[in-house]
Amino acid sequence: MSHRFLASLGVLAAVSLAPAPVAGQTPAAKSKKTAAAKTWTPPRTPWGQPDLQGIWDFATITPMERPKELEGKDVLTAEEASEFEQRTLVQRNPDRRDGGSQADVGRAYNQFWWDYGSKVIGTKRTSLVVDPPDGRIPPLAPEARQRSEARAAVARLPAAGPEDRNLWERCILGGNAGPPMTPGAYNNNVQLFQAPGYVVILNEMINDARIVPLDGRPHLAPDIRQWRGDSRGRWEDNTLVVDTTNFTNQTNFRGAGRNLHVVERFTRAGADTLLYEFTIDDPMTWTRPWSAAFPMTKTPGPIYEYACHEGNYGMFNILTGARADDKAAEEAAKKGTR
Amino acid sequence: MPKLAGVIAGAGLVLAPAAAPVWAHHAFAAEFDAKKPIRLQGMVTKMEWINPHAWIHLDVKRPDGTVEKWMIEGGTPNTLLRRGFTKNSVLPGTVIVVDGYQAKDGSLKGNGRDLTFPDGRKLFLGSSGTGAPKDGRDPAEAKR
Amino acid sequence: MRKPFGCARNAIATAALGAVLSLAVQPAAGQAPAYKAPRGAEGKPDLNGIWQALGTAHWDIEGHAARAGAVVALGAAGAVPAGPGVVEGGQIPYQPWAAEKRKENLRNWLAADPEIKCYMPGVPRATYMPFPFQIVQTPKHVLMTYEFAGASRVIHMDRPDFESPIDTWMGHSRGRWEGETLVVDVTSFNGQTWFDRAGNFHSDALRVVERYSALSRDALRYEATIEDPKVFTRPWRMSMPLYRRLEKNAQLMEFKCVEFVEELIYGHLRKQPGKGPGGLR
Numbered sequence: 001m002s003h004r005f006l007a008s009l010g011v012l013a014a015v016s017l018a019p020a021p022v023a024g025q026t027p028a029a030k031s032k033k034t035a036a037a038k039t040w041t042p043p044r045t046p047w048g049q050p051d052l053q054g055i056w057d058f059a060t061i062t063p064m065e066r067p068k069e070l071e072g073k074d075v076l077t078a079e080e081a082s083e084f085e086q087r088t089l090v091q092r093n094p095d096r097r098d099g100g101s102q103a104d105v106g107r108a109y110n111q112f113w114w115d116y117g118s119k120v121i122g123t124k125r126t127s128l129v130v131d132p133p134d135g136r137i138p139p140l141a142p143e144a145r146q147r148s149e150a151r152a153a154v155a156r157l158p159a160a161g162p163e164d165r166n167l168w169e170r171c172i173l174g175g176n177a178g179p180p181m182t183p184g185a186y187n188n189n190v191q192l193f194q195a196p197g198y199v200v201i202l203n204e205m206i207n208d209a210r211i212v213p214l215d216g217r218p219h220l221a222p223d224i225r226q227w228r229g230d231s232r233g234r235w236e237d238n239t240l241v242v243d244t245t246n247f248t249n250q251t252n253f254r255g256a257g258r259n260l261h262v263v264e265r266f267t268r269a270g271a272d273t274l275l276y277e278f279t280i281d282d283p284m285t286w287t288r289p290w291s292a293a294f295p296m297t298k299t300p301g302p303i304y305e306y307a308c309h310e311g312n313y314g315m316f317n318i319l320t321g322a323r324a325d326d327k328a329a330e331e332a333a334k335k336g337t338r
Numbered sequence: 339m340p341k342l343a344g345v346i347a348g349a350g351l352v353l354a355p356a357a358a359p360v361w362a363h364h365a366f367a368a369e370f371d372a373k374k375p376i377r378l379q380g381m382v383t384k385m386e387w388i389n390p391h392a393w394i395h396l397d398v399k400r401p402d403g404t405v406e407k408w409m410i411e412g413g414t415p416n417t418l419l420r421r422g423f424t425k426n427s428v429l430p431g432t433v434i435v436v437d438g439y440q441a442k443d444g445s446l447k448g449n450g451r452d453l454t455f456p457d458g459r460k461l462f463l464g465s466s467g468t469g470a471p472k473d474g475r476d477p478a479e480a481k482r
Numbered sequence: 483m484r485k486p487f488g489c490a491r492n493a494i495a496t497a498a499l500g501a502v503l504s505l506a507v508q509p510a511a512g513q514a515p516a517y518k519a520p521r522g523a524e525g526k527p528d529l530n531g532i533w534q535a536l537g538t539a540h541w542d543i544e545g546h547a548a549r550a551g552a553v554v555a556l557g558a559a560g561a562v563p564a565g566p567g568v569v570e571g572g573q574i575p576y577q578p579w580a581a582e583k584r585k586e587n588l589r590n591w592l593a594a595d596p597e598i599k600c601y602m603p604g605v606p607r608a609t610y611m612p613f614p615f616q617i618v619q620t621p622k623h624v625l626m627t628y629e630f631a632g633a634s635r636v637i638h639m640d641r642p643d644f645e646s647p648i649d650t651w652m653g654h655s656r657g658r659w660e661g662e663t664l665v666v667d668v669t670s671f672n673g674q675t676w677f678d679r680a681g682n683f684h685s686d687a688l689r690v691v692e693r694y695s696a697l698s699r700d701a702l703r704y705e706a707t708i709e710d711p712k713v714f715t716r717p718w719r720m721s722m723p724l725y726r727r728l729e730k731n732a733q734l735m736e737f738k739c740v741e742f743v744e745e746l747i748y749g750h751l752r753k754q755p756g757k758g759p760g761g762l763r
Binding site: 387415419423424425 | 648649
């Protein structure tokens, strides 16, 4: 447990030493500091903590990583952003029927089911990743790359069993809920609750209520691993800092493993805006920590129930489909050239 | 602006979008067979409002008079609920047209690639109820 | 103006229900509580905390002797302990067809009980599963989150006209305070949950009115009034204490349970059936 504490100090140190940042601030905020001119005092709960409560929507079409074509370009102008939005929506529009039947299957269903947002984030930054400053996630360490490739290889084959599919297809964890949370194609909704000593993060996908104690208690023992890890919170001025460890080795956040360490920061930046940042620290997976940030917008809600496992026909179909593929392959082999 | 337009046009800038379409792609490519397109018209008997994929049960009458019972997979119903639709929006008896692909295992299941009424109107279009802007306003992002 | 003590808790919604309950209910210890919970931040009784039921309601909410379990290999660990029951009046007033259906459920327990497949338990079953749950109280919403299957529900406070667009596993909860009691009206169930492991069930017409009030610093009184005109001949009620988890650093642990039932549900579809476990490695 003490090594985890040191690791988190290391994260803070790394973040504060990264180019241009100030300790506790988002790196790459350099050119955005003009926004800091507008100060806003958050409302407080009756027991004096900043009030982060509400239902928040984090859909955005800004990508996690800066596209290679935009290398060196931190921010879009208003016109560029608007054009980018329009082009993305056209290219992403699932009501398109071009591209052949495989693409057609992959586009899955009509536009009216999707909810990935229609706008880039307000700062028009070209990536959600803010550190490294190039907006790209650092490379995977060699062992992690091998693990990732092995997983990808398994995913390409017909599934031998449910464990071969990812955690959201198994209805164990929501794809966008993390931690950390990342904007996805739908259900980008989360509700925060606060009571003395606790913050609870209720993600719509998959009905997961992450209870974050604020009383300074230690993390669970290192041999207790959980799908969504184990979260502990504290306040740093007006920012809620949530530290999560104790992930399992099947956690597959972008290639991470059981040593994943997530530090999230929640700051109420306006009446309708919650700023969310996260730092990923997993030296067994990435060569250095990295961070991303994006705002969440208040939304009327409510959070709807997400009965995933209860109706997971999809897994059934994936497995029967895999058995059908196996059978087809066997028959092809029998008839095959010999 | 011209510079970026050129870059975007040249690069086909749809960024490997945030994870979810990838989920759907993988799952749907694993469940449904691109070589088995289907086009059905049938009567809804039930809609299951479950996540992340709703399922619509359909009775499809074949030319020889037999009735096949199909299940059609859609997207997350919560998106529809946010726009004001309810369990009464697609009642049993509603006739719909399904354009999609059949399950790999040959069962009477398909993905609802395009769901319309017989007159061509999309099934769940309209009624945007929430008013929540999805624009990620963050005027004070750097503020701490 | 609300009366501060127990009398207000007995205000009964319908005359019929009142008639039934005045016959069925014996004065309970919690009827006129001497204990008044400390006020929370918004001036209401503070029910925040981690709570858990004891007893055997999760096995069978009616009174029952101990009996053998369904899985021989589990021996005593799978046997059903005895319990006096939590149903006021003793027996659930099933319609005749439903009484038969309940027996059929019990015979088919392993195949039919949604708990075994790790499905969300619904209300009131979630309250008395042998797992803790946590209440997080805010003025507009009370969150109840259950360790079993990570099920959660948000109780919308003071919004009696807020309807649910669909039917769900955990129902749609609307709450209000009546003096010391949190009253929760739960509707819009999808009818797929059970009350216990003994096959006691309901339809999608179920309506549950729950009442939570503090018995002491570390105990709550929980009552649930059940109405389902498709299944029962009249409304009926269950009640039990809920106990605070007092361990230092008590926390809900994770029991997603999906990974423990994949073999059960999908095992026959494996490439090599009979191989494969779930769980963490």
